[in-house]
Amino acid sequence: MPKFCGKCGSALNDNGFCPKCDSDKIAESNENMVDISFGGNDEVAKNVDYGVQNGTPGISKKEIKAKEKAEKATLKVKRKCTQKTDKIIAKANQKAEKKSEKSAAKIMVKTENKVKTVADKYNQKAEAKAEKVTRKVMRSTGQKIKWFIIKFVIILLAAAILLSAITGVLVYFNVVEIPFVSNIFCSFGITNNxxxxxxxxxxxxxxxxxxxxxxxxxxxxxxxxxxxxxxxxxxxxxxxxxxxxxxxxxxxxxxxxxxxxxxxxxxxxxxxxxxxxxxxxxxxxxxxxxxxxxxxxxxxxxxxxxxxxxxxxxxxxxxxxxxxxxxxxxxxxxxxxxxxxxxxxxxxxxxxxxxxxxxxxxxxxxxxxxxxxxxx
Known part of the structure; x- marks a missing residue:
């Protein structure tokens, strides 16, 4: 049975503290939980929602964010799955209407199996997508920096390759004159004029x-x-x-x-x-x-x-x-x-x-x- 504060009438939390009158005690309780759960690690504690209202620790902010993004990503996959299966069912219904009851039943059985196969396929995609999103969100700062550098290098290489290709085409067709590039072409026997x-x-x-x-x-x-x-x-x-x-x-x-x-x-x-x-x-x-x-x-x-x-x-x-x-x-x-x-x-x-x-x-x-x- 819930208990209430004798001063303000607010419901007490599981530890018997009033969220309004006993805020200092709740804060002290939370600090103790940090020391016990995380060894006083401020970096970890920073990502944790302790449920100040009831004085009990919750899940980390990263986990909440990862869950939200994973749900959003899987929702897109599920929508595609629904669109696909709806088309399959609609097509089967149209086909079954023109058949006898026995033939229609066979068509619907095949359709059911096909829908199940498609659904399983999309479920696997959704799980893989959710896992990928979760892994990305849960990366540490060091991992994020590492992936940023890798992506940056890949983008630079792609831009350099694209720029080189465009330059080569322009030089080959005499739109621009770059002797260094022309000499490279000559060394490989690639000439135009x-x-x-x-x-x-x-x-x-x-x-x-x-x-x-x-x-x-x-x-x-x-x-x-x-x-x-x-x-x-x-x-x-x-x-x-x-x-x-x-x-x-x-x-x-x-x-x-x-x-x-x-x-x-x-x-x-x-x-x-x-x-x-x-x-x-x-x-x-x-x-x-x-x-x-x-x-x-x-x-x-x-x-x-x-x-x-x-x-x-x-x-x-x-x-x-x-x-x-x-x-x-x-x-x-x-x-x-x-x-x-x-x-x-x-x-x-x-x-x-x-x-x-x-x-x-x-x-x-x-x-x-x-x-x-x-x-x-």
Whole structure:
């Protein structure tokens, strides 16, 4: 029979304390319970609901939260189960209505077994879901930190993979130009635009465009499309245009002593066709000098000396590999446009023309470089 407080009339708890008048005694009782049950562990006691109203310890807050979340999770599974079984029963009823009583009974027996199987399956899912949710809620602080770090690392890796994939696609289709990525593609033989334009076309654009009705864009538009333009210098403003004498000395200083030097432009920069009437001591200037030689392996090379930049194209290598490689003694390429008498210093897109720089530019090192490229 319940007892009541003689002072305020409130019902006494199981220990005979009034929740209003004896609050101090109830608090003292709770403290004693912490010491007995948890050895005075404040971390554990913090998660416990002691039922201040009746002075008896209850279940932990974590357990309450876990139970609530588990019930919520299983409720979703049960709803799906109900929807599934309702459909099965409705379909069976429709089918049974068209059958005889005996056949209908068989259908309902089969349906009952099917519903039981489905219900068992969903019950297993619900139990697994509840266990998973409970385990997650009941994790300690250390476990939560551990799982947070693991998830964070997984998300970072996934983001890095996705970003790499997007970058690769953009570089492959020339939407963006990232030489580092293009070089990786090249090393694995993954290329998209090598062979789209030739080295000869790139260095002598308007010679080719003037002979091709379908290619009439300006040189500037062409180099904007296929490269980064570093500088534009008019022929008359350039201090690096070489004389025929300078051209002879330059080719010889780099080890090309037996080559025939040619030019295709006049002193004023107009295209006049190929000429080999170059004098070793002439002070006549030309914007472009060309030469050709065959190395000891029988491979053909084209040499270009444009506004004091020396470049070599391994013609045989490029032809055999459908490649566009240029070796330069500078970290960029130099081209000449005879329509505007302009030198273009450019960095071609690495997906279109691959540029290699040689500080010690000579036939031996050119052959070594090509051997390395072939090995890769």
């Amino acid at each position: 090598y062979g789209e334009i030739s080295v000869y076309e790139y260095l002598n654009y308007n010679i080719v465009s003037n002979s091709s009705e379908g290619n009439k864009i300006s040189a500037k538009a062409y180099y904007n499309k296929y490269s980064e333009i570093l500088s534009e210098t008019n022929l008359n403003d350039s201090s690096n245009v070489l004389t025929e004498s300078d051209a002879f000395k330059t080719f010889q200083s780099y080890g090309f002593t037996d080559c025939i030097i040619m030019t295709e432009y006049s002193q004023t920069g107009d295209f006049v066709g190929t000429s080999t009437d170059i004098e070793p001591f002439s002070e006549t200037k030309h914007p472009v000098y060309k030469s050709c030689y065959v190395d000891i392996n029988g491979d053909i090379w084209d040499l270009y000396l444009i506004n004091d930049v020396l470049m070599a194209e391994p013609v045989s290598f490029n032809y055999e590999n459908n490649f566009s490689l240029v070796i330069s003694n500078s970290d960029s390429l130099m081209s000449y446009d005879d329509e505007t008498n302009t030198f273009y210093q450019t960095n071609p897109k690495s997906s279109v023309i691959k540029v290699k720089t040689l500080s010690e530019f000579n036939p031996e090192n050119l052959q070594k470089l090509i051997a390395e490229e072939g090995a890769n």
